[in-house]
Amino acid sequence: MLKQFFWMCSGADTDILKNSSKAEQTKFAGIGGTVFFTAVMAFIATSYALYTVFDSYVTAIIFGLVWGLLIFNLDRFIVSTIKKQDNKWKEVLQATPRIILAVIIAIVISKPLEMKIFEKEVNQVLLTQKNDLTLANKNQIANQFSPEITAYQTEIEQLKQEIITKEDETNALYNTYISEAEGTAGTKLLGKGPVYKEKREKHDAALAELQQLKTDNKLKISEKESQILALTNQQKEQVITTQPIIDGFDGLMARINALNELPWLPSFFIFLLFLAIETSPIFSKLIAPKGEYDFKIQDIENAVKTWVSQKEQQRSNVLNTDIILNEKIYNDLSEEEELYNYKKQKAREILQFQADAFYKSQKNTVG
Structure with missing residues (x-):
């Protein structure tokens, strides 16, 4: 079996x-x-x-x-x-x-x-490729958010620098009116005269501006830090969302490419x-x-080929015989008077029918 x-x-x-x-x-x-x-x-x-x-x-x-x-x-x-x-x-x-x-x-x-x-070696290659893809993916996503985050960080530094500059300016005014009171600078008169009062007012005004600036810039810095935090969370969320795609990077084409490595x-x-x-x-x-089976197959094929050749030869002989017989029959029929007269009569009828049809067509045309 x-x-x-x-x-x-x-x-x-x-x-x-x-x-x-x-x-x-x-x-x-x-x-x-x-x-x-x-x-x-x-x-x-x-x-x-x-x-x-x-x-x-x-x-x-x-x-x-x-x-x-x-x-x-x-x-x-x-x-x-x-x-x-x-x-x-x-x-x-x-x-x-x-x-x-x-x-x-x-x-x-x-x-x-x-x-x-x-499979183990292919998995190792795929792991390396996945790690590279993960790092590349994080860098690409970071590049998408980095310009905005950097811009906000720059603005925060500028706001902080404004406060520092204003503090330096206020401290300078403080030192000026203190020196005027001590008589070590300015008019160099000891005591709190009109010049001292004027410089003290400038310092107090600058100090008030400094406090207001700190309050305003603190709010602005807080807003921008919130925006940076939102962008950072969005960046992390995008990394988490795209990671499953990288984790699934082990299909047929990926394995074939890994195998080629x-x-x-x-x-x-x-x-x-x-x-x-x-x-x-x-x-x-x-x-x-050639074995016994091959010879038997060849014998069968030759037998079929011979039979087909015989059939073709027989059909050819039948066709040739039929052509000869038909030619002889039609030659004999062409010499019969009765067949000639019958065909002549039918030809006359056809010509008469054509003449009548042509006459009627011309008559209709003339009107």
Whole structure:
């Protein structure tokens, strides 16, 4: 039962194989087994690849099964269409498109399995890439908010500097009127005279302005610090919102790119393994000499070809005979007087009918 199943997988005629030698049966069972297990590997590889995309076992298994059946059908078609010929170069030329197709299938099958085999290494590369993306994302978001935050901070520094400048001015006025009272500057008269009073009034006015400036600038600074805090919270919120996108950066394309970051030699050997598996049925049929099965198939094809050639020859002879007979019959009919008179009468009737129709048309036109 299992042997017949593998025969079916090889695309061979099971009725012919049943009457063939054990060696032929074993050869085609091996070819069919290779085709079957290649399809199984394609199913596993595709299911894993699609699971990384959809995160669903059911979806991955369904589409993986469809893909496995497709690969099975393609491999079976490739193997079954390669036929043994007397000329090896013709066989190679015949198999070249099928070998190219087998290489493409091997690439498609091997790549997801490589990702699974090197999953830990791929995850490490993805982690590094995610960290880089996280830092880049924070810098990009910071660049969006930095100009506004910097502008507010500059304005706060300016407001603080106004207070400091006013304090220095007020302190200078204080020192001036104190020096005037002590007689160490100004009029250099000891005591609180008119000049002292004038300078004291200037200081008191400056002090009042300083207090008012401190009150006004404090409110302005508080508002701008609130705006800076709001922008900072908005920046943090945007970082938190975009982080899940970076955390989800482990899809199929990301894993393929991460796999390409690893050393190429191990992946190349895995690809060669699947390429050998995929092309082994083709090369086994090319290398192997003609066997009993091939001769039987050739005999059947030759029999059909002969039968078709006979049918074509028979149809050609029937056609030629019919042409000769028709030519002779019409030649004989052309010499019969009765047929001549009958056709002459019908021709006269047609001409009369045409003349009457033309007369009526002209009459209607003239009016």
